Structure formats: structure tokens, C-alpha cells
Amino acid sequence: MIRTVAASGALALALAGCGGGGKDKPAGKAPAKPAAEAPAGGWPQPENGRLTAKMCGLLTDGDYAKYGHQRMPQENAGPAQDGSNTVGCTYMLGDQLTLSLQKSAQGAKIAFKQGLDDHKDRLKGKPSVLAPNVVQGADESWFDYSTLGGGPTEYEVEARRGALTVGIVLSEVPQHPDKDPKAMLAGLAALVLQRIPNVGKADTGIVHQVKYVVWGSGATAMQVVYNDPVSTKTVTLKNVKLPWHKEFPMPDTGNQPTAALSVSGAGATPTVLVGCEIFVDGKSVQKKAPDGGLTFCDADYHT
Template identity: 35%
Template sequence: MRRSTSRINMVALLCAGAVGLTACGNSDSSDDPTVAQRGAGESPATAAGPTGWPQATDGVIDEKMCGLLTGDDFAKYKVITGKVETLPFQVNAEVNGIGCNYSLDDRMGLALGKTDDEARLLYADSTSSSSAKSGKENVVTGADQSIAYLDGEEQAYVVSRRGRLIVRTSLDSLLSEISAQERLDGAVALNALVLERAPQLGKA
């Protein structure tokens, strides 16, 4: 099966958060039912706010936040998911964040900076690659900053910042046959969905 540079760059983006850092490696799959794939019509088991979705109780970003996206959400973009693996948001640094691996290289990452300035630095780290520099900006509704770009023709990345919150989504072509543009559109939509389901996160 194909394991090109998209695999390396994906981990570098969602696990490391900065170009040049090494991958964080595999972690054990979470046994928390809130991050497992849910079937059609099922609601998240970790509701912590009025929206019915996990809202980072006490400002802590942990594996429960992976429940902001479901298997049904990915299925809309022809992506098949399985049991979610959790990863550090960033290596070699203490970051209040989590990485969620839904299916090989189909991922979402969340981080909450202590201040807007810290979040801006995380955003800059996450968008410092040469591929990101040629991306399209201001693509995610509700974000203060956002960018979408392709790494070659395989991996689609979207990074957004809303206040202190950083959201990173990506879709890979490894297990799906969707086009590069469809992967970009899907990653943008999933990123915006996270912001919609946690409407106050990062604002205060």
C-alpha cells in the first residue's frame, strides 16, 4: 500500500505542529466510547454543553473532544473511519491539545492556547511549510484565520484559528478515491463543523 510523504507530513502537522519536528509515533487506540465511531443518528456520549457536543470542560482539551466529529461526518466525503486513535497535538512542547486519527491519515487536531498570541504562534507553526505558503486563505467560516492546501495530490490540509483555538483537519487519498478538490472541500467543511459544534471554545 502507498505510504508517501503525505504520511510523514500529516503526522508532522497534526502531531508535531511545526515543520522539522519528528513524528510523535503511534499510540494505543482509545477505549473511551466517546471517540469510537458512532452509527447514524447516535448522539455523542460526552455532551458537556448546550450543543450536545463535548465542549472542553474546564478548558481541558482531551480525547473526548475527538467526539466533535463522527463516522457519519466523514462518510459524507466518502471516507470510511474506524476506531479513533489519539495522539499528542505537538511534541517537545506542553500544549493543551489532542490529535485524533479517524482512519490512517484522515485526522483532526485541536489545541487551546493560553492567550490569543500563543494561539497565533501555534497557527504560524502549523502553516509554515512550503505547501501551506501556496494555500488558499480565509476558507473556514467563523475563523479569524484559516488556510487550505494540498501536499502534492494526496493530502488535503486545513488549519484554522478562532481566538485561542486551533483546529486542524486533513483528508488523505489512501483509502478513498475522491479527487484532490473533494478532499480539500471535505477538510474545510469538517473544520468548520468543529467550530460550529464548539461555538464558544477559544473565544473567552
């Protein structure tokens, strides 16, 4: 899921189910219900490019029953409060579903990575069953214990296809433990992707290209510091060979219309001349000619 960013967020809205199930059915029990047929009018799709609460209906009680799992009643459904194109559905006992649509596949790819990095940080020193590439039809996906709950009885799956990310959390009911939560969550995520086959496949926003440059009269800079416009983290490099440059994509998310760009360089001595420049889509937006000892470039770029 995108904990968006989301990430990071990164994003912590969602759905899932509860109950028991497995590959083999005990004698005397009724077989699991088949996956649901499409409702009249088809499965809910985005409206005017926006995800809606109706899309919580992309998964049904029958879909969960297919895996021998009873889904609890829904508690909440609606869009994210941060203005992102995200909708979340929560169910009793902690089950969740999140759908998030970025303006570009690159934006979703960055958010997916940030969400996975955040997940790993939160599970440091704790049990993990992290497994990659588990969802059919996704460009990338992972499964693990959920960090939203309090122990290894909750699981989650995150999947990305193009600009779309899907996250499902399963909160296990103790009296009906799920025998194979990975197969269940991977199967449910694949169903979501099948039922909205075109969502996320076309970019609707621009991916800008940012380039930082530092150069000077010396062979190396004692230090280069820059702000990553995507993660917003400050990065410090030591003993950098000059000239130096760094490039990265900067997707237009629509949530942060202004990106803070900055880079600085410091020479080994005050007599070493150091200059800097910032480019966006090949156009210079800030430049400082080489000067003694230290240089700093910054710009607020409106995406």
C-alpha cells in the first residue's frame, strides 16, 4: 500500500479480512463460495480521474470466502484527508484496503519504495516474513507482517502497477486463523488489479528532471550537501571528486506544488574556488559562479 507519501506514505488508509481457510477443506464443511461476479454496471472505476469510496466494493465477502475467510462489517470508507488521490476502507477488527493513484508511474514507484523502506524501519528487531513479487499482474509487490498492528497475527500486501498502488491488511481472527495469509492477500490484490484493468497504466502528470552540479578549481570538494526533492532528505557527501553532478526524477504529485531544491559545496581551503548550479528539465534555475571556499544554490520550483 502506499503509505504515502507513502509511503509514506508511504499513506495509511486500507482493507482486508478475517477468518480461516486453507488449501484443503475438512470433511463435512461446505465448500468456499466462489469469487463474486461483477455487479450490474461493472466494477466501480475512478470518476473524473479520482478514486472514490465506491471502489471499496472491488472486493466482496465472496472473494474472502473463497479463501475460507470471513470479512467483518465495514467501519469507514472515504478519500484521504491530505488531498492525494487515495481512498481507504477499514473494517472491524483492523482489516483494511487502500488504493492510491499517482500522476505518473515514476511517482508511484518512488512512493512504493519509500513505503517499503518505512516498513523495514518499523520492523527492525521484530519478526519478518518479507517476500517480494507475490502479486500477479503487478510491476512490483511485497508481503509481510503488518506494522499497523501489535503482533505477527496481522499481515499486509502492497502492490504497484504503473501509477496505481494497492495495499491490503489482514487482521487475523484468533478462533479462525488463516492458514496461508500470503496466498490470500496476493490473490485479493490480483483481483483488484483485474477489476480495474486500465487504472494506473497512463501517466497524467509530468516527471521533471532535476540536476545538481558542483565544480571548482580543486580536484575535490571537502563536502557536498544537497536536498533530495523527492524524499526531502538532506544528503551529505565527503571528499567529492569535482566536477560533480546528481540527477533524479521529480514527479508532479499535485500535492506539493513547490519543491525545495538546494545544493552546496565546500572547498578544502578558502582559496579553492567552488561553484554550483541547479537545472530543472535542462533549464538553469539557479547558478553561482565559483567563489572562495564555499558555494550555495537554492530554488523553490513550482511543479
